[in-house]
Amino acid sequence: MDMPEIIKSRRSVRTFDGTPLTAEHRARLEEFIGTISAPYDIPIEFVLLEKEKYGLSSPVISGESMYVAAKSKAVPHSEEAFGYAFEQLVLFAWSLGIGTTWIGGTMKREIFEKAVQLQDGERMYCVSPLGYPAAKMSFKEKAMRTAIQADKRKASKELFFENSFSTPINDCDEMISTALEAVRLAPSAVNKQPWRIIRCGNDFHFYEKHSKGYISEQGDIQKIDIGIALFHFMNITDGKLGIAEPDISAPTDIEYIATVTV
Numbered sequence: 108m109d110m111p112e113i114i115k116s117r118r119s120v121r122t123f124d125g126t127p128l129t130a131e132h133r134a135r136l137e138e139f140i141g142t143i144s145a146p147y148d149i150p151i152e153f154v155l156l157e158k159e160k161y162g163l164s165s166p167v168i169s170g171e172s173m174y175v176a177a178k179s180k181a182v183p184h185s186e187e188a189f190g191y192a193f194e195q196l197v198l199f200a201w202s203l204g205i206g207t208t209w210i211g212g213t214m215k216r217e218i219f220e221k222a223v224q225l226q227d228g229e230r231m232y233c234v235s236p237l238g239y240p241a242a243k244m245s246f247k248e249k250a251m252r253t254a255i256q257a258d259k260r261k262a263s264k265e266l267f268f269e270n271s272f273s274t275p276i277n278d279c280d281e282m283i284s285t286a287l288e289a290v291r292l293a294p295s296a297v298n299k300q301p302w303r304i305i306r307c308g309n310d311f312h313f314y315e316k317h318s319k320g321y322i323s324e325q326g327d328i329q330k331i332d333i334g335i336a337l338f339h340f341m342n343i344t345d346g347k348l349g350i351a352e353p354d355i356s357a358p359t360d361i362e363y364i365a366t367v368t369v
Contacts, residue, residue: 120206121248123170123238149188153177161222165214171236178231190334207235255298268305289339295332302336311367344369
C-alpha cells in the first residue's frame with residue numbers, strides 16, 4: 108500500500124450502496140486482520156458481524172450490510188493500542204475500495220457488545236460499517252460532514268512544535284514532513300484533532316489536547332485518536348515507541364502520551 112496516498116484519499120463513508128462485500132474482499136480482510144499488531148503488547152480482537160444476523164444498525168449509517176468491531180482488555184494504553192490497530196484495518200479496507208467510518212457513540216452499544224461477546228474487563232471502544240460507498244452521499248451524511256467540518260484540518264503550526272509549545276516546527280526533511288502531514292490528515296472524533304507533537308532532536312513527543320465530554324466509563328475516546336496518529340507517523344517513519352515524559356511545560360489541558368524516536 109502507498110500509505111501516504113491512502114491516508115490522503117480516505118474519507119469516512121456513511122452512505123453505502125447496499126452491496127454485500129464480495130467473498131474475495133471478505134477473505135482478504137480476514138487474512139489482513141491476522142497480521143494486525145498493536146503497541147504496548149495489547150492484543151486487539153477483531154470480529155466481522157453481519158448486520159441482519161445480529162440486528163445491528165446506526166442512525167448515521169445507511170445501506171450497510173456488515174460491521175467490524177474490536178475489543179481489548181481495559182488496561183492502561185488500551186485506547187491508544189485500539190486506535191493504532193483499528194486504523195490499520197480502516198486503511199487496508201479503503202485500499203480495496205471498501206468504505207468505513209469510526210462509530211463510538213451513535214449506536215445501541217449493548218447490541219454490539221453482545222454480538223462480540225464482550226467479557227468483564229474488556230472494552231469495545233468503536234465499531235465501523237464495511238461496504239461499498241454509494242454513488243451519492245445521503246442528505247444526512249452531507250449535513251453531518253458540514254456540521255463537523257469533516258474536510259478541514261488545523262494548520263501544521265497549531266499542531267507541531269519544536270522543543271516547546273511556543274515554537275512551531277519549520278524545518279523537516281521529506282520523510283518527517285510526510286509523516287506529520289499524515290498525522291494532520293488523520294480522522295478524529297468530531298474532527299477535534301487532539302494530537303500535538305513536540306520535536307526534540309530525534310524524539311517526537313505526542314500529547315493529547317483534551318476537549319470536554321470525551322472521557323466516560325468507556326474510556327478516553329481522544330486517546331483512540333492519538334493511537335490513530337501514532338500509527339500514521341510510525342508507519343511512515345518506522346520510529347520506535349516509548350514512554351519517557353520530557354521536561355516540557357504544557358498547558359493544563361494537554362497530556363503527555365508517548366514518544367516516537369526516529
